[in-house]
Amino acid sequence: MPDTTYAAVDLGSNSFHLVITRADGGGLQVVDKLKERVQLAAGLDAADRLSEEAQWRALASLRRFGQRLATFSPERVRVVATSTLRRAVNQRTFLALAREALGHPIEIISGQEEARLVFLGVNRSIEDTLGRRLVVDIGGGSTECIVGEVDQVDRADSLHMGCVSWTRQFFPRGIITAEALAEATIAARLELGPVHRLYRELGWDVCYGSSGTINAVQSVITESGWGHHSIRRDSLDVLGEALLRAGHVSAIDLPGLKPERREVLVGGYAVLSGVFRALKIEEMVASKAALREGVVFDLLGRAHHDDVRERTVQRLRTRFDADAGQAARVEAVALSLLAQVGPALGLDQAESARYLRWAAQLHEIGKAVSFSGHHKHGAYLVAHADMPGFSQGEQALLAALLMGHRRKYKREQIEALGVSRFEFIERLLVVLRLAVSLNRTRNPEARPEMSLTVEGAQLTLGCPPRYLADRPLTRADLETEAKVFAGLGFVLTWA
Secondary structure (H helix, E strand, C coil), X not given: CCCCEEEEEEECCCEEEEEEEEEECCEEEEEEEEEEECCCHHHECCCCCECHHHHHHHHHHHHHHHHHCCCCCHHHEEEEECHHHHHCCCHHHHHHHHHHHHCCCCEECCHHHHHHHHHHHHHHCCCCCCCCEEEEEECCCCEEEEEEECCEEEEEEEECCCXXXXXXXXXXXXXXXXXXXXXXXXXXXXXXXXXXHHHHHHCCCXXXXXXXXXXXXHHHHHHHCCCCCCEEHHHHHHHHHHHHHHCEHHHCCCCCCCHHHXXXXXXXXXXXXXXXXXXXXXXXXXCCCCHHHHHHHHHHHHHCCCCHHHHHHHHHHHHCCCCHHHHHHHHHHHHHHHHHHCCCCCCCHHHHHHHHHHHHHXXXXXXXXXXXXXXXXXXXXXXXXXXXXXXXXXXXXXXXXXXXXXCCCCHHHHHCCCCCCXXXXXXXXXXXXHHHHHCCCCCCCCCCCCEEEEECCEEEEECCCCCCCCXXXXXXXXXXXXXXXXXXXXXXXXX
């Protein structure tokens, strides 16, 4: 029987989570869970540098997670990092150590992608059939607000406030005063200032909250008898009064509150209170599902050929009105060439095919800005667009392929995009650039088969008799490509 077990790791700003699930009739059955309070956000200094102590805590946790994931193949694991690692200026150094500790690659995802995955996790984990939903997720360093229906997101925002960051900013010594609580709540409302009217105009039928803060608040409210398995404005106000009576985070002693949540509860409460007031929420129900469940559902989609990244690429190509026929021709030639030389170039066939397919579909989107330098414009669009399903690293790599698919190849331009897999990119560019050159005339007629072989650094393109003699433009393009390929360490010839 095929293995239907999948794992997701969420490297949050406050806690790290590992969930292992088994696909079960369209749903998920939890096999195992691990949670460790790492407080990554607390390790960021004023210059957004992650301290060695915080890195040590994180790596120790990841080694434990790594032991549990040691038998998992890469395609059944997805590891995502959020707000704190998005901010950390020394993220690249840490990620190299983290990957070694965990045994799996780590993706830093954008706030928009985090919001999408949270919404997916919550939406797929509830049984009711109500229509439009508002989902709020308060993490350690960011808060995501999403409105949508089923799996369709209508509006999503990632806001720079969380239970850890708000506690550090407004309650640095743990003292809880009415003034500090009011200031923290107002600051949260101001963070929502640019978008709160948009959410109210969209409207929703039911509101769900996810993450440790919201589940902790609902647990306290229910256990204290201030409400019944939901959070309402009046019960939220009663909790605020209880926090003020405590006077200090160390003195917070409330029914249903786990000890590890006490230290950051007041910051999370202020964020939640601000969200309630800014969006005029009447009632919120806490969901046990969150980002990590969304990651697993996304993995399931990829495994069953429903990869949101494919739809994202097609929407982007359509949005910028790139020629679909030309994209398909370049894609077909690129995949044909890859099949012939991929193994000899040391390329993973599945991963390489994905990136070549996406790059072929998007290689001309920069023409919507200007023909001149359209490879640079396209790279910029891909690097900065909201691309559901893509991690920041995947976007950067795809942007690098667009940047390098024509004209001179300059490694410093690729490096400026924040990528480091130069060998992988440059070998894919060999294939992509040939596919683009061979389709320069945009001829819709079926073209004869081309062969491509590689021996060491020697690349040989096999063409039908007199093919290049009858096509001086194609030959001239190949001569130009030969000069570029020399800079990539290859000798290109044709026969």
